[in-house]
Amino acid sequence: MDSNTGKITLSVMTADVGGFIGHVSSHPDILNTAKERLYNSREKRVIEDFHVLRCGDDIGLIITHTKGVGSKVVHELSWNIFTACREVATELKLHGAERGLLNESFKGSLVCMGPGVAEMEFLERTSEPVVVLMCNKTGTGAWNLPVYKIFADPFNTAGLILDAVMTEGFSFKVLDLASNKEIILSAPKELHSLLALIGSTERYLITEVYRNSDAEPAATVSSQKFSMEAGEATEMCEPALIIRCQTGFPTAGETMEAFSFPHMVSGWMRGAHAGPLMPVPFYEANPTRFDGPPRVIAAGFQLSNGRLIGPHDMFDDPSFDETRRRASDITDYTRRHGPFRPHRSPNSAAEIASISLVLEKLGDRFRKTS
Ligand code: F6R
Ligand code: MG
Secondary structure, three states: OOOOOOEEEEEEEEEOOOEOOOOOOOOHHHHHHHHHHHHHHHHOOOOOEEEEEEEOOEEEEEEEEOOOOOOHHHHHHHHHHHHHHHHHHHHOOOEOOOOOOOOOOOOOOOOOOOOEEEEEEEEOOOOEEEEEEEEEOEEHHHHHHHHHHHHHOOOOOOHHHHOOOHHHOEEEEEEEOOOOEEEEEEEOOOHHHHHHHHOOOOOEEEEEEEEOOOOOEEEEEOOEEEOOOOOOEEEOEOOEEEEEOOOOOOOHHHHHHOOOOOOEEEEOHHHOEEEEOEEOOHHHOOOOEOOEOOEEEEEEEEEEOOEEEEEEEOOOOHHHHHHHHHHHHHHHHHHOOOOOOOOEOOOOHHHHHHHHHHHHHHHHHOOOOO
16 A cells, blocks of 8 residues: 555556567467566565466456555556567567557656556555456457446446445546547436437547545556557557446446447457457457457456455356357458448548559549439
């Protein structure tokens, strides 16, 4: 605990430092490199505790510490771990090892250096259950629908009508990627305005959720990353989501319930296709079919004075088998569209690049209509 505030910080840093095989998974040597370094930092009391996870080819460093959100020490530690992992990936010639991190030296923060950053600081309750979700082959917009359901839809979350604290609702911080401005909207009062924005998942992203009764942080998303291609802040690929659960927050079960519907998300093959988000246990987070379909994993922890008790693999539950089967059916159906919409997403970087190449090749063969 922070001796001044008594607060703990939960930081989840994610990065793709090289895929095994292609963009399917991450090599055990990479995960071990991260674990060894975090183990040493915990021994030196730089951090309180850690866990290393992977979803597809993304690795996630789950760290507890007392240094607050945006701590230079924790960000630099994570940066050094990711660069060490990248060195291992380069040595093994893993796929795309050169792409996930900026080729620059650390400047004080991980934000906009390549990795995703989701952090939350709070006073640990007598019981502090948290769920850390990681996805692969999709962007930040993928969280909008489940986060809305968890914190604003009583058909998903019974606590919104049955828990006295939760009946006051939750407030959502929404980022507009086009203007780089943010707004806070309170549900249920401003539900319709909220939905009008966040349904547009490529532009408006829910980045944080607060409890209306006391402004306690309830959820946070790694919302922005530096686009290696465009050289600017853009929708984050493969972001993480942290959710606090139980007693005044949605229960662990209400959190998981939002993923029982395999909703359509954008990303998948070459970041240019829409497909269903499939909730899977850790060992099934290997998107091999057409580089997908997009996956989500959920790691449950109880915090105990900063210690991460867990993880519990939350989607390792047969009650999600039907969701996975439905996601496979939707995959079959969607794939039949091949290069046609709505499977192929409009305006992806891959589509824009390929259409300009085709147009260049066809040159002046286009004629005015008569
Ligand atoms: C999408 C993804 C993959 C790659 C695809 C092409 O997020 O990671 O679908 O876009 O496998 O990869 P490269 O360009 O590395 O051959
Ligand atoms: Mg990746």
